[in-house]
Amino acid sequence: MAPATRRAPLSRGPGSCLLAAALALAVLASPARLGASAAADGSSGAPDWHVVSVSSLLPSAVCTAVGARASNSSSLSVVHRHGPCSPLLARAGGAPSHAEILDRDQDRVDSIHRRSSAAVHTARASKGVSLPARTGVSLGTGNYIVSVGLGTPRRDFSVVFDTGSDLSWVQCRPCNGCYEQQDPLFDPAQSSTYAAVPCGDPQCRGLDSWTCASSGSRCRYEVVYGDQSQTDGNLVRDTLALGPSDALQGFVFGCGDDDSGLFGRADGLVGLGRNRVSLASQAAARYGAGFSYCLPSSPSAAGYLSLGGAAPSNAQFTAMVARGDTPSFYYLNLVGIKVAGRTVRVPEAVFRAPGTVIDSGTVITRLPETAYRALRGAFARFMRKYKRAPAMSILDTCYDFTGYTTVQIPSVALVFSGGATVSLDFNGVLYVPKVSQACLAFASNGDDTSIGILGNTQQKTFAVVYDVANQKIGFAAKACT
Known part of the structure; x- marks a missing residue:
């Protein structure tokens, strides 16, 4: 239950005296202390x-979520990735300490500052290709997760959602090097609506970092986050299920087959940035140009993420x-x-x-x-x-x-x-x-x-x-x- 917000005297247990309480009331009611x-x-x-x-x-420590949702059909339930409502926590070895959360939060802030100041101009060799040292901000540990469906038939995945990222991705079979995640990897061979994105596609050439073996080959992407976590794979299309009965056809995302870093056990990420490859941009034609979310007051509660809809x-x-x-x-x-x-x-x-x-x-x-x-x-x-x-x-x-x-x-x-x-x-x-x-x-x-x-x-x-x-x-x- 959310804490009450009202004017009331402070109490310090049964030993508090009446004089102290009266003085507290007088001070707190003073116009110098309280304004509108x-x-x-x-x-x-x-x-x-x-x-x-x-x-x-x-x-x-107990999940009290009651499935808070916006009214439209594209609404997804949001939970904190380290809270008792998270599907990732049970097998993740426990939540990080508060000190770890705050220290990694500073890493994310440093990463945002580097990007905003256009200070990232160095290059590094990556699989034989010279690429920017960081093409995404550090993920940190304070992220929230949603469950989305991919493919036909639908398979559900628990992914981080991030307004500071553009490309959405999940880990896919076959995988050259994948970290251990919560759910089985996405298998493109099992989806009747899956298709690879070719190199000539504007969605490919709009990425921060992409490579092609030839003009007609598959588009390869790479995202290196500010903490040096990394995902590499093919850019693909498939059906993205939003909510229990709504779906976005031909959604473009990354099918990661060589991934490493500080992703926890999340199955991937949904990007809500302003680039045209983000979920928010791809969904705009159907749901309207915009989205909303509500982050719950506590890790033991739930909020929602919704595409489009009235404010x-x-x-x-x-x-x-x-x-x-x-x-x-x-x-x-x-x-x-x-x-x-x-x-x-x-x-x-x-x-x-x-x-x-x-x-x-x-x-x-x-x-x-x-x-x-x-x-x-x-x-x-x-x-x-x-x-x-x-x-x-x-x-x-x-x-x-x-x-x-x-x-x-x-x-x-x-x-x-x-x-x-x-x-x-x-x-x-x-x-x-x-x-x-x-x-x-x-x-x-x-x-x-x-x-x-x-x-x-x-x-x-x-x-x-x-x-x-x-x-x-x-x-x-x-x-x-």
Whole structure:
């Protein structure tokens, strides 16, 4: 169950005295401490504090998913790859530690920064061909997965979905070198709708990296991710099943036959980037140019991924920004931050100069150094009653809630161009490895020149709407249930 969000006094167990409670109420009710801020659904007078039971801070070890879905037929259930609802977890040797998740999250951020700054120009020899050192961003460990069907008859596969990638792929038979995955490999010989993509096809020549033995031969692709994970294989077409009764004919994807790296036990990947080979682009003619997803509040719950469909009525929109140097990424303009309803003093130019990319695969939101220091300072001023805890990897503002039955956390809202104000769910404010170490779920880029990244922790519980047709991105609160 999602934590309650309301104004209420903080309690510290049965030993709390009446005088302390009265003082807490007086302080929290003070106009200097509490202001009115717009909620993500546009309502006015929304609370500026999250009051949360400490016992609810840690996720359940039991899957409580009830199959949250959007209303249209192309909707897929989304679960966290390391949570109890994941089909990958049981045989994967357990989930990585929080430190491992955050360290690999930094690897992904570094990879995005390299691509956005056009710093990747080196080449390496790969199977006798000179190719870019990295043609995809690091996958990280905070990804979400969906189940899709491929081929005729349909076979289901558990794949990571990623807005920072374009080419979708699965591992295929025959395989020269495949990592161990959850399900049996896709067998093209068993599908009546399978076809190889020839080298002259525009989908082949639109890839970042492709090779051909001759003009009429099969198109070979290679994707090398920022962490040096790699997939090589044939570019192919087949039927992609979406949901229980809908399918996309002639879907172009990679049939990997030489793959290695940090893919866990996922069967492959579905790319939702802006390149024409991505699922979002290929599906646009049928479902409309756009997609949406809702990431659940907890790894023990489920959200959805949906192609096309109408946006929720409570969605707030901001402009989708395109950049020529990284055309696959989705950018938006973050222009401000509020803490407990009060605007944090950061010049808008600090956000606009580097820009901000929204990414489903980055866990923790990264801000320019100036903006992060201002956010951290404002947040810490409202958290003085709590004991500080040691830093956790990239997270340097942590608190010890040991001994408390409830805690009261100031709200954090992100303000985007056009006035969209997104008041984060509590799970988007704190990252909680354990009760004694609950950390502000933001990190610094270390400078003011690297692009900001809106990570998936801050996107939880919102329907995030990518309206490509109208070049805008929307956020609708409380959309997963």
